[in-house]
Amino acid sequence: MSKQRVYLKGNEAVAYGALEAGLNAYFAYPITPSSEIPETLAKEFGNKKYPEYKYFLQAASELEAINMVLGAASGGVRAMTATSSPGFSLKQEGLSYAAGMELPFLVVDICRAGPGLGNLGPEQSDYFQATKGGGHGNYRLFVLAPASVQEMALFPRIGFDLAFKYRNPTLILGDAFTGQLKEDVEFPEFTPPKYDVSSWAATGAKGRGPHILNSLELDYQKHYKHVGRIFEKYKLAEANEVRFESYLTEDAEKVIVAFGIVSRIAKGAINKLRSKGVKVGLFRPITLWPFPKLALRKLASEGKQFLDVELNTGQMYEDVKLAVGDGVTVDFLGKWGGIVPTEAEIESKLRHLEVLAA
């Protein structure tokens, strides 16, 4: 697969991306629109091209799958599972425990419309659950938001790196659109790095004291310290791991803030408006957590105004508002229920705002 251009669905790309990143064990549970991920990984099991890929199992439930990931990750290997929104809700228990136990692994959520069963169309309505620590207790996940099939293919490399560097789960938050979209992708040559897990992995206490992977601490003072230390790690990540894309923001008067597939549509609208002389740009958070708040604040300090566009009723909107601070206009355009805004809708929303401003 290396270097070669291939035509893949986003879901297939994230599966191959994980294999190229040295995936060792995958625990599956089928759910539309994410099922091509386990299907691809089932098909590739035993392929000698991926010598690190040693275990695939379809679990009996989302809970069983995420807990098998907990077990495998405790052994220090690269483990992964994928799901879609209703399944992601079920994964929250495991993710909370994993953050408390400081386990590194990769989860993919191909977000669909909610609440409840919703439908199979794209939404970004898992944003809160993804970025705020969707389970109980104080924790965060690293959250990467791919906007293309190419990024679906490459983000597992970043995802495992972040997970093992900080010993915390990483989430790739796609949606039904990025999962089902088919595009050309390249897999640049890559040698998966070796992660040193010898100080914590549960591999048998031979010639050393026991390793205990645990989220329980009945002593309040000790637990206060444990969670405090995890948040020190998060502070470090907030300082070092933020990723975003700026597109034509330098001279822009209005900046669209959008992530994932919406940023692609926004770019189309921006290009059309630019050709008509309207100064607009795009700010795309790539890490939804840690959120690129300083970069956004800087744009706000330059006097720019913002339009936040999302496939939900306004979730990242709250983080954008917090980042830019008081007195800065942030307008919102949201679509949900599987509906995606058109370039024309984004364009007309910006025009409308301009008329209002004038």
Next chain:
Amino acid sequence: MSQLSLKVKIGKLESLTDNPTHYCAGCEHGTLTRLIAAAMDELRIREKTVMIDSVGCSVLAYNYFNCDHIVAPHGRAPAVAAGLKRVKPELTVFTVQGDGDAASIGLLELVYAAKRNTPITVFLVNNAIYGMTGGQMAPTTLEGQVTTTTPFGRNAAMTGTELDVSKLLSGIDGAAYVKRASLAVQELSSQRGKVYTIKNLLDAKKSVENAFKVQALGGFAFVELLSTCSINWKMPILDAKRFVYEHMAKKFPLGVYKDTFGVEKQ
């Protein structure tokens, strides 16, 4: 007593830490801890063993067993164990679950670990009650038994009757070893008055060893151990031991339910 071959290692075990346990007076969890640690020592597997600590009275086992531990979410211990065992097949992986953990919230994880004949070892401490949370009804609570959530006795019309986990698992093709033993000493009457026998404990010890042997042979091993919870049963300790044989063992008969590798005969 003299007829029984009593081989119990006395003194400090390598597989145990020096920490005193938190278990209540009369509780058999401490007994099981000792039996498992003794088996780990005898089979020389401590250095390659990972215990999955399940939610319930056994959740603090990482303080007692001198080996690696993973503390699993409530009911999920067999799934966590399976995940680790599949990527590290050279390890011995076991868990001690309570009846609420294994038979209620975690029944799916247990059933599927058995169905796939996952080479792990599961010990189920059946004391017919939720101990750690303070004595609520468990799936194994006997019909008519009083708990804090069945204050007028377990009503089968509302909650169904006791769940027999060993019978359930032995009906699943996949599980290699299913056995029910008892950790309670048994009261017998003799001409000299009451005496207590530990013959069931010796059988439990053998079951623990067999359960590790079956895992080494590549099979799923399950041992259910009838136990008391005199605190939550609100019963004197010796009355509780008697309750195990007079009531529990009638609903949950002791014995070998499945033994694919024939380890019981060895």
